[in-house]
Amino acid sequence: MGITKRDVEHVALxxxxxxxxxxxxxxxxxxxxxxxxxxxLNELDTEGIPPTFHTLPELRxxxxxxxxxxxxxxxxxxxxxxxxxxxxxxxxxxxxxxRG
Amino acid sequence: xxxETIIGLEVHVELATASKVFCSCPVEFGAEPNTRVCPVxxxxxxxLPVLNKRAVEFAVRAALALNCExxxxxxxxxxxxxxxxxxxxxxxxxxDRPLATGGYVEFEVDGRTVRVGIRRVHMEEDTGKLLxxxxxGGSLVDFNRAGVPLLEIVSEPDIRxxxxxxxxxxxxxxxxxxxxxxxxxxxxxxxxxxANVSIRxxxxxxxxxxxxxxxxxxxxxxxxxxxxxxxxxxxxxxxxGRVVRETRHWDEGRGVTFSSRSKEEAHDYRYFPEPxxxxxxxxxAWVREIGEKMPELPAQRRRRLVEEYGLPAYDAGVLTxxxxxxxxxxxxxxxxxxxxxxxxxxxxxxxxxxxxxDLDIERSPLTPENLAAMLRLIDxxxxxxxxxxxxxxxxxxxxxxxxxxxxxxxxxxxxxxGQLLPLVRRIIEENPGPVADYRGGKKKALxxxxxxxxxxxxxxxxxxxxxxxxxxxxx
Numbered sequence: 001m002g003i004t005k006r007d008v009e010h011v012a013l014x015x016x017x018x019x020x021x022x023x024x025x026x027x028x029x030x031x032x033x034x035x036x037x038x039x040x041l042n043e044l045d046t047e048g049i050p051p052t053f054h055t056l057p058e059l060r061x062x063x064x065x066x067x068x069x070x071x072x073x074x075x076x077x078x079x080x081x082x083x084x085x086x087x088x089x090x091x092x093x094x095x096x097x098x099r100g
Numbered sequence: 101x102x103x104e105t106i107i108g109l110e111v112h113v114e115l116a117t118a119s120k121v122f123c124s125c126p127v128e129f130g131a132e133p134n135t136r137v138c139p140v141x142x143x144x145x146x147x148l149p150v151l152n153k154r155a156v157e158f159a160v161r162a163a164l165a166l167n168c169e170x171x172x173x174x175x176x177x178x179x180x181x182x183x184x185x186x187x188x189x190x191x192x193x194x195x196d197r198p199l200a201t202g203g204y205v206e207f208e209v210d211g212r213t214v215r216v217g218i219r220r221v222h223m224e225e226d227t228g229k230l231l232x233x234x235x236x237g238g239s240l241v242d243f244n245r246a247g248v249p250l251l252e253i254v255s256e257p258d259i260r261x262x263x264x265x266x267x268x269x270x271x272x273x274x275x276x277x278x279x280x281x282x283x284x285x286x287x288x289x290x291x292x293x294x295a296n297v298s299i300r301x302x303x304x305x306x307x308x309x310x311x312x313x314x315x316x317x318x319x320x321x322x323x324x325x326x327x328x329x330x331x332x333x334x335x336x337x338x339x340x341g342r343v344v345r346e347t348r349h350w351d352e353g354r355g356v357t358f359s360s361r362s363k364e365e366a367h368d369y370r371y372f373p374e375p376x377x378x379x380x381x382x383x384x385a386w387v388r389e390i391g392e393k394m395p396e397l398p399a400q401r402r403r404r405l406v407e408e409y410g411l412p413a414y415d416a417g418v419l420t421x422x423x424x425x426x427x428x429x430x431x432x433x434x435x436x437x438x439x440x441x442x443x444x445x446x447x448x449x450x451x452x453x454x455x456x457x458d459l460d461i462e463r464s465p466l467t468p469e470n471l472a473a474m475l476r477l478i479d480x481x482x483x484x485x486x487x488x489x490x491x492x493x494x495x496x497x498x499x500x501x502x503x504x505x506x507x508x509x510x511x512x513x514x515x516x517x518g519q520l521l522p523l524v525r526r527i528i529e530e531n532p533g534p535v536a537d538y539r540g541g542k543k544k545a546l547x548x549x550x551x552x553x554x555x556x557x558x559x560x561x562x563x564x565x566x567x568x569x570x571x572x573x574x575x
Contacts, residue, residue, distance in 0.1 A: 010368075014180075014368055014370065016182055053175050053197075053373050053379050054373070054375075054378055054379060056378060059378050060378055060379070060380075060381040061151055061377055061378040061379060061380045061381065062150060062151070062378075063150075063151050063152070063153035063156060064124070064150045064151065064152060064153060065153055065154075066117050066118050066119050066152050066153060066154030066155070067118065067119060067124060068118050068119045068124055068125070068126045069119070069123075069124030069125075069138075070124075070138075071123075071124075071125045071126075071136065071137055071138035072137055072138055072139065072142070073135070074132070074133075074134050074135050077134050077135075077137045077142060077243075078134060080144070083238070085235065085238075085240055086133075086240070087132065087133040087134055087242075088133050088134060088231065088240035088241055088242055089134070089184075089240065089241040089243070090235075090238045090239070090240055090241075091184040091238055091239050091240075091241055092184075092238055092239075093237060093238050093239055094183070094184060094230060094232070094239045
């Protein structure tokens, strides 16, 4: 199961990355090597071994009490915005619903 | 050809916690834009999510109420997509290890019980809101809603008609309301619904191609949108075409669904386990405790109203569908014995008066004590049922006690024969036509004559007594 240039183009599109032709070639080779390495790991017999979802398996998700705390005021919140209009963040026009 | 309709619903519900799911910003509807935000829900670098315990409790409670198996361990996952409603470019959700699976919801359709399976219930965070209108060269984003706890409830494709879809949603809404996990206001967006719709020739084992319908903002629009979409697919198939797998938006104004040309890549979310959150491991004792403290659910209330008070199934259904109406019933019958009378007034006049004033029961000053007192005034003949209607309106508007209203407005029923008889005689004299009709056998004419007396007394005459007096005088 090798990685093809089309796979690289697909993943680049999903990540909104623009790649030059030679980058596509080189990433295809690099990703292919990585995937082959994972395929190698897949040869191991992992029957009966629980999957590792986290590198800290002995710890559990900490929960916080449902209490309201201090946030940012609007000016602080908007301070890092590349563009704003009135009380809102401004983003490039959204033409179609990209969401599921 | 006869087609079978196959519908599955995906419902998102905002949980009624005080703070957001991964940070301590307040959850509030209608606040000024970007004033309920912090570094976590704005996705600023270096921040970490910390899960809200109450959100987990609500999610577990809802899952148990939906008869699901709650998993001892579940896992959060990143759903990656580029859309500016989330500042992180991913949404924290659950994917291959959801909180709960395998439940069901039951409801009645034309006297038969329909069971719709619940495939999964999982937790996630809500997104910010995009404001498109009136903006030059861009969209505006308000992140107040980003990070509000959401529950996603996915049904099995067990729904067989648009009407069933609406009834399923109404029952689901009632369950969520009764469990107290959400205020489930569809108009405010705290309950949102998408549908997967397909049709296939009846008897066929294969699934038809489905479309996803979005943007349905009320129970009525769900039923309308699905009816439209089913008919559209049927016409496509009958004209020899093929249904295209796509997302379609419902346009409420035009009453149509339209294709929103989603790109093929749009559904590739590249989920992976959320590295910032450890697996959610639930203490079995806590889950058991949440189950044991489960409030009464709609199906239980419907059964109880029939068994305990002998109400017809119809009454039990109406009183349960609105939790506040059912609560008012429960509190009123503790003070006044005749359950059917209480039910009639609640389903009829009380509902009408509140609807006319666009008022929720909780926000109206109507109390069970006053309602029971009003019913007793009818029983002891102080007021007629007709007068009671205006007393009720006054109770809803002012919160005053019914007896005070009756005295203040001089609404006491006239049950004094000496006072009514002269009036009855005058009406007989003034209406020779109807009198002749009545004597000639047209018993309906009596209603007209009684009506005249009621009019003269502004509804205060005791109608039974007036009837009796006319019969005697004309007999």
